[in-house]
Amino acid sequence: MKILVLGGSGFIGKHLVPLLLAGGHDVSVLNRGNSTMEGTTQYIANRDDPASMQTALSKAPAFDVVIDTSGYTLAQSTIARELLGHKAAHWVHLSTAAVYASSDDDYLPNEDDEIGSIPDWGAYGTDKSAIDSHLLGDIGHAPTTILRPPYLYGPHNTGDRETFIWSRLLKKRPVIVPGNGERVVQFLHVADLARAITLVAEMTPESRIYNVTNAELLSFAEWVNILAYVSGLAGETVFELGLSGLHPRAYFPFRESPCGVDGGRFMAETGWAPQFNARAGFAQTWAAQDKNALENRVIDTTAEDALLLKLKGAA
Numbered sequence: 001m002k003i004l005v006l007g008g009s010g011f012i013g014k015h016l017v018p019l020l021l022a023g024g025h026d027v028s029v030l031n032r033g034n035s036t037m038e039g040t041t042q043y044i045a046n047r048d049d050p051a052s053m054q055t056a057l058s059k060a061p062a063f064d065v066v067i068d069t070s071g072y073t074l075a076q077s078t079i080a081r082e083l084l085g086h087k088a089a090h091w092v093h094l095s096t097a098a099v100y101a102s103s104d105d106d107y108l109p110n111e112d113d114e115i116g117s118i119p120d121w122g123a124y125g126t127d128k129s130a131i132d133s134h135l136l137g138d139i140g141h142a143p144t145t146i147l148r149p150p151y152l153y154g155p156h157n158t159g160d161r162e163t164f165i166w167s168r169l170l171k172k173r174p175v176i177v178p179g180n181g182e183r184v185v186q187f188l189h190v191a192d193l194a195r196a197i198t199l200v201a202e203m204t205p206e207s208r209i210y211n212v213t214n215a216e217l218l219s220f221a222e223w224v225n226i227l228a229y230v231s232g233l234a235g236e237t238v239f240e241l242g243l244s245g246l247h248p249r250a251y252f253p254f255r256e257s258p259c260g261v262d263g264g265r266f267m268a269e270t271g272w273a274p275q276f277n278a279r280a281g282f283a284q285t286w287a288a289q290d291k292n293a294l295e296n297r298v299i300d301t302t303a304e305d306a307l308l309l310k311l312k313g314a315a
Contacts, residue, residue, distance in 0.1 A: 001025050001026070001064035001065060001201070001202070002025075002026045002028070002061065002062070002063045002064050002065075003020055003025050003026065003027050003028070003063060003064060003065045003066075003067060003201060004027075004028045004029070004030065004043075004060070004063045004065070004066045004067070004084070004088075005017060005020070005027065005028070005029045005030070005040075005067045005069060006029075006030050006047070006066065006067065006068045006069060006070050006071065006080060007029075007030070007031060007068070007069040007070025007071075008027070008028075008029025008030070008031060008037055008040065008069070009029060009031045009034070009035040009036065009037050010031070010069070010070065010158065011152070011154075011156050011157055011158045011159075011190060012069045012094070012152070012190060012193065012194065012197075013029065013031075013037065013069060014037075014155075014156045015154065015155075015156070015190045015191050015193075015194040016067070016069065016193075016194040016197055016198070017029065017037045017039075017040060019194050019195065019198050020198060020201070021039050021040070023198060023202070026041075027039065027040045027041075028040055028041040028042070028043060028060075028063075029041075029042055029043070030042075030043040030044075030045055030047075030056065030057070031043075031044065031045075031070075032044065032045070032046060043056040043057060043060065044056055045057070047070065047071070047076045047079065047080065048073075048075070048076060050079050053079050053080065053083055054083060057083045057084060060084070060087065061087070062087045062088070062089075063084070063087055063088050063089070064088075064089050064090065065088065065089065065090045065091075065092060065201045065205075066080075066084050066087075066088040066090075066091050066092070066142070067092045067094075067197060067201060068080060068091070068092065068093045068094060069094045069197075071093065071094075071131055072124070072127060072128070073127045073130075073131070074127060074130040074131055074134055077093070077131045077134065077135070078134065081134075081135075081138065081141055085138070085140075085141030085142055086141065086142075088141070088142040089142060089205050090142055090143060090144075090145070090201070090205035091135070091141070091142040091143070091144040091145070092144070092145045092147070092197060092200055092201055093131065093132070093135055093144060093145070093146050093147070094147055094149075094197070095128055095131070095132050095146050095147060095148045096124075096125075096128050096148055096149065097109070097148050097149060097150045097186075097211070097213075097259050097260060097261045098117055098121045098124060098125040098128060098257075098259065099115040099116070099117055099125060099128050099129040099132055099148060100113055100114070100115055100117070100118075100148075100261070101113070101114040101115060101116040101117060101118060102114070102118075102258070103118045103257070103258060104258070105184070105258060108260050108261055108262040109211070109261055109262065110211065110261070110262040110264075110265065111148075111209040111210065111211055111265055115129045115132055115133065116129050117129045118257060118258075120255050120256075120257040121255070121257060132146055132209075136207075136209075142205065143205045143206050143207045144207050145200050145203075145206070145207070145208045145209075145210065146208070146209045146210070147193075147196060147197065147200065147210050147211075147212050148209070148210070148211045148212065148261060149188045149193055149196075149211075149212050149213060149261075150185065150186035150187060150188055150213050150259045150260050150261060151185060151186065151187045151188070151254070151259055152187075152188055152189075152190050152193060153187055153188075153189060153190065153281065153282065153285060154189050154190035154191060154281065154284075154285050155190075155284070155285055155288035155289075156190075156288075157190070157285070159253070160253055161253040161254070162227055162282060162285055162286075163289070163294060164252075164253040165224055165227045165228075165253070166227060166231055166233070166286070166289065166294050167294045167295065167297060167299055168235070168299070169227070169228060169231060169233035169234075169235040170233060170291065170294055170295035171295060171299075172235070173235075173301065173304075174235070174236040174237070174238045174304075174308060175224055175235055175236070175237050175238070176238045176239075176240055176251045176252060176304055176307060176308070176311075177220050177221055177224060177237055177238070177239055177240065177252065178220060178240050178248040178252055178254075178256045179220075179239065179240060179241060179242055179256060180221075180239050180241060181219055181220050181221030181224075181237070181239050182219050182220075182221065183219060183220050183256050184217045184218065184219050184260070185217070185218065185219075185220070185223075185254070185258070185259040185260055186213050186214060186215070186216065186217060186218070186259065186260040186261070187214060187216075187218065187223070187278060187281070188212065188213050188214050188274065189214070189274065189275075189276040189281040189284075189285075191275070191276065192214065192274040192275055192276055193212065195272065195275070196210075196212045196266070196272055199270055199272055200270075203270075210263075210265060210266040210269075210270075211261035211262060211263045211265065211266060212263055212266050212272070213260065213261050213263035213274075214263075214274040214276070214277070214278070215263060216277060216278055217260065218278055220252070220254070221237065221239075223278075224237055225237075226278055226279055226282055227282055227286075229279070230279065230282045230283040230286050231286050238308065238311060240307065240311070241311075243310065243311060243314055244307050244310065244311075246303060246307065250303040250307075251303050251304045251307055
């Protein structure tokens with residue numbers, strides 16, 4: 001098939017594009033031109049600039065599938081849809097678990113639940129929800145499959161998440177965990193997501209919504225312990241216990257909000273299952289890291305240092 005990946009050279013694209021090429025597909029990518037993907041046709045454009053997109057895509061052929069991995073605002077998605085929707089037989093949009101409006105700690109949303117996000121996700125959640133709503137109501141263009149994963153991880157992650165913890169362990173700094181560390185979330189290895197996207201792209205075009213996840217639930221404390229275990233690095237975990245008055249992102253790589261979904265429908269209808277459990281996936285991710293770069297990079301610990309003093313005084 002002829003497949004166009006929007007954002008094909010980023011974190012997800014580095015895993016998705018090689019998988020599509022290995023499957024024999026004719027793959028094109030659209031990005032800002034800062035990097036290339038071997039074996040693909042490249043279109044260079046700024047997704048926030050309609051004129052740039054028009055210039056880049058004016059002579060693009062029709063595609064069997066357009067896979068949008070980099071649509072973060074309704075404007076970005078709308079521009080791409082207007083220029084490509086009539087050229088695509090199937091549209092695959094990467095959404096997020098953050099679109100769900102439920103804030104129930106003990107409930108994993110399914111695909112039929114209300115979206116709109118919760119306040120803690122800020123513009124990211126509301127923007128991604130707006131894209132989903134628009135695509136679901138846009139019946140004049142290609143049928144659309146929406147995928148909603150939880151937190152992603154793996155080699156080439158541009159988000160400072162697992163690397164946030166490993167840098168502090170390498171520098172022998174305490175890791176501060178929000179609350180008592182019991183917030184439970186889900187993680188999905190990016191290679192498993194790439195397999196899911198590829199599977200959906202090769203399906204008969206149809207409008208669908210799928211949650212895609214590893215059903216394994218981890219508390220923040222368990223997640224930190226796994227990262228320490230797979231790296232062989234000893235470290236101290238300090239629990240914030242709600243005493244800081246700070247948003248968790250000031251000293252930790254995640255919000256203290258639910259981030260998990262019920263992925264049963266996707267597994268039942270497609271037979272897909274994750275290949276990586278958390279321990280194996282984070283071990284593979286650790287093996288791919290530049291340890292010297294992680295240990296020697298400059299990190300801002302201002303908020304952490306102040307919080308540690310505050311917690312010490314409250315002890």
